[in-house]
Amino acid sequence: MPGLLVYVDHDEGELSPQSLGVLAKAASLGGEVTAFVAGSGVDDSWAGSLGGHGAAKVLLADDPALEGGLSQPIVDAIEASAREADAVLFGAGVVSADVAAGLAARIGAGIACESTEIALADGGVVATRPALGDTVMVESGFRGTGIVLARANAFPVNESPSGTAPVERVAVEVKPWSQAARPAGREAAEAAGVDITEAEILVAVGRGMGGPENVPLVEELAKAIGGEVAATRAVVDAGWVPYAMQVGQTGKTVSPKLYIACGVSGAIQHKVGMANAGTIVAINKDPNAPIHEFADVSVIGDALTIVPKLTEALRSR
Numbered sequence: 001m002p003g004l005l006v007y008v009d010h011d012e013g014e015l016s017p018q019s020l021g022v023l024a025k026a027a028s029l030g031g032e033v034t035a036f037v038a039g040s041g042v043d044d045s046w047a048g049s050l051g052g053h054g055a056a057k058v059l060l061a062d063d064p065a066l067e068g069g070l071s072q073p074i075v076d077a078i079e080a081s082a083r084e085a086d087a088v089l090f091g092a093g094v095v096s097a098d099v100a101a102g103l104a105a106r107i108g109a110g111i112a113c114e115s116t117e118i119a120l121a122d123g124g125v126v127a128t129r130p131a132l133g134d135t136v137m138v139e140s141g142f143r144g145t146g147i148v149l150a151r152a153n154a155f156p157v158n159e160s161p162s163g164t165a166p167v168e169r170v171a172v173e174v175k176p177w178s179q180a181a182r183p184a185g186r187e188a189a190e191a192a193g194v195d196i197t198e199a200e201i202l203v204a205v206g207r208g209m210g211g212p213e214n215v216p217l218v219e220e221l222a223k224a225i226g227g228e229v230a231a232t233r234a235v236v237d238a239g240w241v242p243y244a245m246q247v248g249q250t251g252k253t254v255s256p257k258l259y260i261a262c263g264v265s266g267a268i269q270h271k272v273g274m275a276n277a278g279t280i281v282a283i284n285k286d287p288n289a290p291i292h293e294f295a296d297v298s299v300i301g302d303a304l305t306i307v308p309k310l311t312e313a314l315r316s317r
């Protein structure tokens with residue numbers, strides 16, 4: 001069993017769900033997984049709670065230089081532990097991606113980004129990731145230490161964590177040049193409506209809905225079922241709905257429990273953003289549409305008729 005080190009990102013006391021998902025995935029592979037946390041004034045019992053998410057041990061780098069969440073000091077802090085690991089795994093995220101890239105350069109390791117699956121084979125880690133515009137899936141193995149950066153929402157978080165892990169504080173030596181940059185301040189991003197990546201139920205509008213005048217049919221269905229509206233790039237490009245709703249390669253990656261696709265063809269660039277949904281329902285009049293190949297439930301018919309009927313049926317319940 002290779003030694004797996006999982007970098008766990010956090011912000012204002014909140015552990016990153018992306019990191020926790022990767023930690024749970026690593027633990028599911030068997031063997032002992034070590035989590036790595038970096039920060040300033042970190043509480044041991046808080047770090048130890050990662051045991052509930054699959055860590056057998058937590059390495060804690062605690063130093064004032066790690067306070068600002070800048071990636072370069074974190075690369076310094078994790079370097080020694082990473083050199084001892086067979087693979088270092090990261091969840092999606094701006095800081096995580098920066099640390100993963102910096103670490104790969106520092107230790108001369110191979111890196112697989114946007115990974116959607118992690119497995120063990122031949123005594124090492126194999127990461128699966130989309131390539132060539134998401135048209136093919138590639139399996140990458142590593143010579144020496146491997147670095148794997150997961151795609152957003154690729155791995156679910158352990159929803160009922162229990163237990164703690166022993167915490168070991170590691171020595172931190174931050175290089176002088178890593179402290180040259182300092183955070184000047186923080187500002188919250190302007191709210192852009194609902195975050196579809198967090199929704200448990202999504203109803204997606206595709207070009208098959210005919211035009212922007214029919215988007216309310218999908219909105220009504222979403223409301224009736226307690227979900228949010230998502231969209232394909234075709235309808236976003238046509239200006240029916242804002243970009244924040246776009247799912248896919250150049251949009252968001254979502255993993256709701258239920259994804260109802262209305263008039264969506266299921267192009268590969270859309271599929272890569274929603275294939276991790278729990279149950280996929282496709283309403284499409286073309287029996288040969290690609291979406292039927294990966295939908296759990298296929299409804300062949302006119303979405304303009306079926307969607308309002310479904311809304312009515314849900315409301316009457």
Ligand SMILES: Cc1cc2nc3c(=O)[nH]c(=O)nc-3n(C[C@H](O)[C@H](O)[C@H](O)COP(=O)(O)OP(=O)(O)OC[C@H]3O[C@@H](n4cnc5c(N)ncnc54)[C@H](O)[C@@H]3O)c2cc1C
Binds near residue numbers: 235
């Ligand atoms: C580099 C690149 C990146 C891309 N990124 C993304 C991305 O992030 N997200 C994304 O979604 N796409 C993306 N695309 C575009 C993608 O290739 C598809 O063009 C797009 O997903 C198609 O959207 P659609 O399914 O809404 O439309 P269409 O492909 O036009 O499909 C409409 C579907 O509706 C069905 N239909 C028509 N009328 C009805 C009706 N009355 N009732 C029921 N069904 C009906 C049709 O049978 C058809 O299957 C990208 C493309 C490229 C090249």
